[in-house]
Amino acid sequence: MSSVVVVGGGISGLAAAYALATGPNPPRITVLEGSPRLGGKLAGAELEGIPVDLGAESVLARRPEAVDLIKAIGLGDDLVHPATTSAGLWIGDRIRAIPPTVMGVPVDPAATTDVLGEAAAEEVAHEAELPSPALQEDVAIGRFVAERMGKAVTDKLIDPLLGGVYAGRAEEISLAAAVPDLYAKLRTAPSLLVATAELREAGQRRAGQPVFAGIVGGVNRLISGLEKDLTARGVQIRRQLAVRRITRTADGYELEAGPVPAPTLLSADGVIVAVPAAPAARMLAELVPAASAELATIEYASMAIVTLAVRKQDWPEGATGSGFLVPSVEGRTIKASTYSHAKWQWSSDAGGELAVLRASVGRLGEEYVLQRSDEELVALATADLQRAVGLQAPVVGSLVSRWGGGLPQYAVGHLDRVDRLEAAVAAEPGLAVCGAAYRGVGIAACVASSGKAATRVQAHLDALATMAP
Known part of the structure; x- marks a missing residue:
């Protein structure tokens, strides 16, 4: 029987192992994870007896990969959608409604007045009078939009909505990689406003289809579900065995792992x-130096999630919706807050008299914020929540989850870089790469990346089988 080693026990590695194990002619599969636990950026715990996600808490439901995987491993009955997704923006002295946008790029100039101010909203309206974008190559979305619509749009809309996804700087994020549909439109659209309006209209045709999905008890259950399923299929999973080097041999590959x-x-x-x-x-x-060189240029941002529990009776009546985002220019410690008890019915049910909420802290270049102690981060997050929504009551419980180097940064030219490194990897038969560093940081994108990697490796194994005597 042929054999495959999957290096990495996060969602990407486990999904790749699952794709191999459930396909035709499954090979003998070993998953190697360098840390003591599986899951990578997916993790869970209990706070005051309530299940909580410590990393990602939802999957994109408008693409099928993650939802299909959840169903395939037997968690379909626990698949749920948010009770509310109406987040706001904390600007100045209050939480404001987010105007219609495509990842922060406005659709209707008039609707931006409350967030941007009258003068900045007027500048957005004049964007249609500029020469057509006619994009021929990748650009930084924050800089590009600032040039056409004004810096206020980048600072107060793109930064919190898109920069928050990557914990990065909107001025540096690749338009082609982060918002590919908009990039494609801007090759031919007469203006940015026309492009966003067309995309928004296309999105509204899907109205009624939930954008996000979760799992009762937390998305981290996807990891334990995959581990159980893979183990039952005979996949060997080895923790605390970090791979240092992969080399070519006469009949395959050798991996060197563990202590030197x-x-x-x-x-x-x-x-x-x-x-x-x-x-x-x-x-x-050593094996693919060209791919190694490309990978070494991808930056990562560090951040932390502060999870808090408060009494429901103390939750401010005016704090409605699913939470809020915070533009960096506002100078707050937290970058966003999610009211888990309002967003997920299962969280509210599990909490009883307690409400769970999350706050994210830290972005690219803000590592100094994460050098504070857990106690300090909890105090800073609580203080920001007091100012934002009037939360006066004491926190009943808290957890701080630090994600050092958690989010890859998609700089201008990222997709070209990925094309080059994947081409270099493809020159080695039976070798593939997958994960958040390549073509999407979300769980669904990671699962899709894993499926492609598994298909590539399985094709090599099938070719070997036809050549066998």
Whole structure:
């Protein structure tokens, strides 16, 4: 039987292993995870007896990959959608409604007045009078939009809505990678406003289809569900075994893992590398130096999630919706807050008399914020919530989850970089890469990336089988 080693036990690695294990002629599969636990950026815990997600808390439901995987491993009955998704923007002295946008780029100039102010909203309205964008190459979305609509749009809309997804700087994020539909429109659209209006209209035709989905008890259950399923299928999962180097052998690959003085050597016919860019670059340095060099240029941002529990009776009546986002220019500690008890019915039910909420802290270049103690971060987040929504009551419980190097940054030219590194990897038969570093940071995008990697490796194994005597 042929063998495949999957390097990395996060959602990407486990999804790749699942795709291989459930396909035709499944190989012998080993998953290697360097840390003591599986899941990567998906993790869960209990706060005052209430299940909580410590990382991602939802999946994109408008693309099928993550939802299909949740159903496939037997969690379909626990698939749920948010009770509300009406987030606001904390600007100045209050939470304001988010105007219609495409990832922060306005659709209707008149609707932006409350957030941007009259003069800035007027500047947005004049964007249609500019020469057509006629984009021929990738640009930084924040800079591009600021040039056409004014800096206020980038600062107060794109920064919190899109920059928050990547914990990055809107002025540096690739338009082609982050909002590919808009990038495609801007090749031919007469203006940015026309492009966003067309995309918004297309989105409204899907009205009624939920954008996001979750799992009762937390999205982190996807990891335990995958582990159970894979183990039952005979997949070997080994924790605390970090891979340092992958080399070519006469009949496949050799992986060197574990401590340098006493390394563990594993051989395989195929390898899927499903770890962040920096460790992937190190382990591929000898095998695929061109891909390694490209991977080494991908930056990562660090952030933290502060999860709090308060009494429901103390929750301010005026704090409605699912939470709020915070533009960086506002100078607050927190970048966003989610009212989990309002967004997810299961969280409210599990909480009883307690309400759970989350606040995110830290972005690219703000690592100094994360050097504060857990106690300080809780105090700062609580103080911001007091100013934002009037939360006066004491916090009943708290958890701080730190995600060092958690989110890859999609800089201008990112997709070209990915094309180059994937082409270099493709020159090694039976080798593939997948994960958040490539073509999407969300869970659905990671699962899609994993499926493609598994298909590529399985095709190599099938080719080997036809050549066998």
